[in-house]
Amino acid sequence: MTFSKELEAKFADLVTHYPPGRERAALIPMLLFAQDEVGAVTPEVVEEISRRLRVSPLEIEEVVSYYSMLHKEPRGKYHFQVCTNISCMLLGGMELFEHLKARLGIDNHGVTPDGLFSLEEVECIGACSWAPALQVNYDYHHWVTPEKLDRLIEDLRKVS
Amino acid sequence: MLYNEPHPLEVRVLTRRFGLPNSQSIDTYLATDGYVGFRKALEMPPERIIEEVKISNLRGRGGAGFPAGLKWSFVPRESPLPKYVVVNADEGEPGTCKDRVLMENDPHQLIEGMLIAARAVGAETGYIYIRGEYRYIIDILDRAIAEAYARGYLGRNILGTGMNFDVYTHTGAGSYECGEESALLESLEGKRGQPRIRPPFPAVSGAFGCPTVLNNVETFCAVPAILRDGGAAFAALGTPRNGGTRLFALSGHINRPGVYELPMGFNLLRMIEEVGGGVRQGRKLKAVIPGGTSCPVLKAEECDVAMDFDSVAKAGSMLGSGGVIVMDETTDMVKVAVRVMRFYQHESCGWCVPCREGTIWLRKILERLDAGRGQPSDIDLIAEVSRNMLGRTFCPLGDAAAMPTISYVEKFREEFEARLPKKVPVPAEAPLVVV
Numbered sequence: 001m002t003f004s005k006e007l008e009a010k011f012a013d014l015v016t017h018y019p020p021g022r023e024r025a026a027l028i029p030m031l032l033f034a035q036d037e038v039g040a041v042t043p044e045v046v047e048e049i050s051r052r053l054r055v056s057p058l059e060i061e062e063v064v065s066y067y068s069m070l071h072k073e074p075r076g077k078y079h080f081q082v083c084t085n086i087s088c089m090l091l092g093g094m095e096l097f098e099h100l101k102a103r104l105g106i107d108n109h110g111v112t113p114d115g116l117f118s119l120e121e122v123e124c125i126g127a128c129s130w131a132p133a134l135q136v137n138y139d140y141h142h143w144v145t146p147e148k149l150d151r152l153i154e155d156l157r158k159v160s
Numbered sequence: 161m162l163y164n165e166p167h168p169l170e171v172r173v174l175t176r177r178f179g180l181p182n183s184q185s186i187d188t189y190l191a192t193d194g195y196v197g198f199r200k201a202l203e204m205p206p207e208r209i210i211e212e213v214k215i216s217n218l219r220g221r222g223g224a225g226f227p228a229g230l231k232w233s234f235v236p237r238e239s240p241l242p243k244y245v246v247v248n249a250d251e252g253e254p255g256t257c258k259d260r261v262l263m264e265n266d267p268h269q270l271i272e273g274m275l276i277a278a279r280a281v282g283a284e285t286g287y288i289y290i291r292g293e294y295r296y297i298i299d300i301l302d303r304a305i306a307e308a309y310a311r312g313y314l315g316r317n318i319l320g321t322g323m324n325f326d327v328y329t330h331t332g333a334g335s336y337e338c339g340e341e342s343a344l345l346e347s348l349e350g351k352r353g354q355p356r357i358r359p360p361f362p363a364v365s366g367a368f369g370c371p372t373v374l375n376n377v378e379t380f381c382a383v384p385a386i387l388r389d390g391g392a393a394f395a396a397l398g399t400p401r402n403g404g405t406r407l408f409a410l411s412g413h414i415n416r417p418g419v420y421e422l423p424m425g426f427n428l429l430r431m432i433e434e435v436g437g438g439v440r441q442g443r444k445l446k447a448v449i450p451g452g453t454s455c456p457v458l459k460a461e462e463c464d465v466a467m468d469f470d471s472v473a474k475a476g477s478m479l480g481s482g483g484v485i486v487m488d489e490t491t492d493m494v495k496v497a498v499r500v501m502r503f504y505q506h507e508s509c510g511w512c513v514p515c516r517e518g519t520i521w522l523r524k525i526l527e528r529l530d531a532g533r534g535q536p537s538d539i540d541l542i543a544e545v546s547r548n549m550l551g552r553t554f555c556p557l558g559d560a561a562a563m564p565t566i567s568y569v570e571k572f573r574e575e576f577e578a579r580l581p582k583k584v585p586v587p588a589e590a591p592l593v594v595v
Contacts, residue, residue, distance in 0.1 A: 017287075017328040019242070022368050027350035029331045032292055055350070066352040066509070069292045069334030081293075085254040086453055086485055087411035089499055123336065123503055124254040125293050128411035128483060129164065129418050138295040 001044045007037050011052070024055050027063060031070055039074045068122075076111045076118030078156050080104075081135040084121050087128035092145075096132055097121050099146045103153060116160055117153070162264050164418030167435045171397060173405050174381045175421045178265045184300055186307040189268040195313060197387030201276045202321055206237065209280040213383065215391030217403025222248055222339070222376030223452065223480045224556075225469035228383075234363035235281040235371045244367040245277045245286035246348065246374045250332055250339040252291060253452035254503060255483025258407035259377035261419050263290075263297045266381070267304035271327060273380030275313065276387055277373045278325045286327045287367065289344050291334075298329050305329070336507035340555045341374050343509065354511045355555035378407055378482075398424030402468035406482050410436045413443065413488035425466040432463070432486055443488040447571075451480020453500045454560030456567035457493075477567075493575045497568040498526045504561035515558035518549040522565060529579050539576045543569050 003011070010033060011026075018025040027049065034045045041064050050057045064070045080100055084093040097119075101107060104117050111118040127133030130142035141152065163178050177183045177192055186194070201209050214229030235243060247270065251259040263270060274286045290298055305327050308314040316324050330348060332338050338347045342356035345367055366372025382404055386394045395403035402424040408431060409419045415437030422431065428450060432438065439445050445460040450467065455478040458465070465475045472479040487496070505519035522545055528534050529542075546562035546569075553559070569576060 017330070019285075019368055022349065024350040025330075025348060025368075028333050028347060032331055032333045053350075062352055063350070067292075067333035067335055084499070085503055086449070086496060086499055087255055087483075089495075090412045090485070090487065090491065123506060124252060124256075126251050126257045126260045126291070128255050128257045128485070129409050130162070130257075131411055131417070135293060138293070140296075 001048045003034065004037060007033060015053075024053055027053055027055060027060070028067065031060070031064065035070060041070055041072050074111070074115075077116050077160065078136050079118045079120065081120050081122040081125065083123070083125045083127065083131070083133055085124040087124070088132040091131045093132040096134065096144055096146065096149060099149060103150065116157070162261055164416070164420075167416075167420055169426075169435055170421050171405050171423050172421055173385050173394070173397070174262060174269065174378065174407065175265070175419075177269070178261070183265050184267055184304060186268055186304070186311055186313075189266070190311075193388060194268055195272055195275075195384075197384035198272050198275045198279070198313070199319075200387050201279045202319065202323070206280050206282065209276060209387070212391040213280075213386055216382075216386040216394040217391075217398065217401055218379065218382050218386060218394065219402060219469055220376060221378035221382070221406070221482070222341075223253065223454070223478070225479060228375060228379050231363060231375070232277065232280055232373055234361065235373055236364065237282050239371050241370040242285065242368075243278075243281050243283035244370055244372040245274050245281070245283045246345070246362075246367055246372055247274060247286070247288040247290075247377055247380055248339060248341065248344055248374060249288050249290035249294070249297075249377045250335075250344060251294075251377070251481075252336040252339045252507075253454060253481040253483055254500075255409060255411055255449060255452045255485040256481040257409045257411075258419050258482055260294060260297060262377055262381050262407065263294075264300060267301050268308065269381045269384055270301075270377060271304060271308050271314070273383040274327060275318075275325060276383045277375070277380065279323065281371070281373050283373065284324045284326065286325065287348060288327065288329045289338070289348055290329055290331060291338075292332045293334070295331070298331055301329050335509075336503075337509045337555070337557060340557065343555060344374070345372070352509070354509050357554060376481075399466065399468045399471075401470060406467070406479075408435075408467070408482045408484050410484050410486065412486040413440045413491070414438070414486040415440050422467070425468040425471065428458075428463045428465050428467050428484070431467065431484065436486065439486065439488045441488075443490065445486070446489045446491050447487045447493070449483070449485040449487075449564070451478050452483040453485070453503065453564060454478070454556070455480045456564050457496075457571060459571050493568055493572040494526070494530050494579055497565060498523070498530045500564055500568075501526050501561065504557065508557060508561070512553040512555075512558060514549045514552040515561065518545055518558065519561050521545055522561070526565075529576060532579055532581055534576075534580050536580055538580075539569060539573065542576075 082097040218228040219225040338353040343353040347353040505523045510516045549562040
């Protein structure tokens with residue numbers, strides 16, 4: 001399979017960061033960057049990276065199943081990751097998560113039928129002093145309220 | 161940029177550039193004593209650099225509080241193997257968000273800290289292992305690294321001294337366990353984040369089996385000031401054996417949450433009342449987690465404590481990562497205990513049985529109690545299972561799950577008892593089966 005020119009350049013640079021013979025170190029960044037472009041760690045992605053880094057597909061599966069950000073199924077175009085850990089929970093994180101479930105009509109790890117939104121309850125995202133917080137893809141949103149969430153969903157619908 | 165209003169009680173050493181225009185840029189950095197500490201280090205023999213860090217009483221800011229200079233001194237300089245400098249930027253301890261602001265507001269301070277460590281141990285390569293969720297910070301760091309290369313602070317023959325040092329960012333992909341140093345090294349090498357058996361410690365056999373200096377972001381960020389102003393000056397800011405300042409992340413039921421830099425040993429009650437503006441809505445303080453969720457909870461009456469490693473330990477908890485989580489009188493401690501255990505169960509890597517099984521069973525028993533389906537014996541069972549985990553795992557995650565749980569049950573037992581069904585217990589709806 002082929003990746004974009006930008007990603008190929010990134011990969012070519014990435015493998016030079018590690019000592020000779022230790023290119024496997026590039027595995028996790030490569031999987032995450034490939035997932036960003038392809039939308040999921042598909043069997044084709046596994047096969048391609050396996051070939052490039054000379055790591056068996058089984059060993060790659062081992063890694064993929066360990067890390068919570070790596071996923072084999074596609075997610076929505078906008079992936080909502082709501083933190084419900086203590087600092088966020090104390091300020092309404094759980095309620096935000098429930099609000100999103102109802103608003104999007106999906107459960108934890110669900111994807112809306114139009115593929116636009118998906119939802120995940122996540123552990124601490126390092127935004128404790130600006131809680132409650134969530135991430136949409138890689139973007140942080142702090143001091144979130146149900147009203148702010150509704151506006152955010154509207155805005156994301158409009159730009160799509 | 162992510163940065164709260166500073167407080168007059170703050171002592172700004174690591175955060176001194178926060179709020180300056182373009183605080184991320186190397187020009188701002190150089191105009192404000194940037195790379196001065198490193199230039200000094202270049203004139204010093206490596207042993208003197210380590211000695212200066214020892215004098216500073218800088219202790220590991222990731223949570224363990226191990227003396228940084230001592231850790232550096234364990235690296236065998238005479239070893240023919242390459243040496244590495246690795247930054248733990250996997251900030252994942254719930255309640256903790258200080259490394260994020262340090263990297264976002266002043267990325268060059270971290271790079272300078274790495275350079276000084278590299279000079280001290282003779283390393284030529286450094287990695288910043290950073291949690292995958294912090295993608296935008298990886299971009300900030302990559303830009304700063306590129307600037308440092310362009311100005312001759314990184315790369316070959318640095319500032320004409322013959323020193324070589326390369327720095328790379330390395331993204332994680334979602335795992336709390338990878339904040340544990342040996343699991344981090346496994347992850348850096350492209351594997352599942354499972355801890356390694358120690359000894360050997362990373363100083364002797366770390367990244368790629370080579371001697372490695374591995375510290376938290378905040379630890380490295382303190383080093384430029386230590387070299388610039390001297391270890392003694394840094395030590396004098398704190399309390400005996402606890403040098404310098406500390407970034408405290410205040411969160412929870414508090415009027416002015418935020419990340420504040422305060423001297424080591426700052427009183428916790430004062431931190432909450434004066435720096436944090438007190439408990440929200442004039443409510444009463446119920447409890448505080450002083451250093452991230454791995455630390456045993458302190459009841460309000462236990463909070464008159466100096467926030468340094470030794471004093472908090474004497475009070476029966478830990479200073480940990482500096483994540484101060486404030487809980488007011490409305491807080492349901494059973495729900496807190498359940499949520500904390502759900503976290504540890506999710507993040508347990510599964511390598512050690514006491515942690516893998518212990519966290520699952522504790523979560524189930526706690527959830528059963530919370531749902532009003534518990535049995536009277538459950539409360540003691542929680543404490544018993546927790547005690548059986550203590551000290552029986554390769555890495556501290558098992559302890560991190562068990563210690564706070566014991567504290568919730570012991571200190572707020574009446575809240576757990578109040579959850580017990582009033583009538584004769586009916587058979588549990590959900591049987592306790594491992595899935």
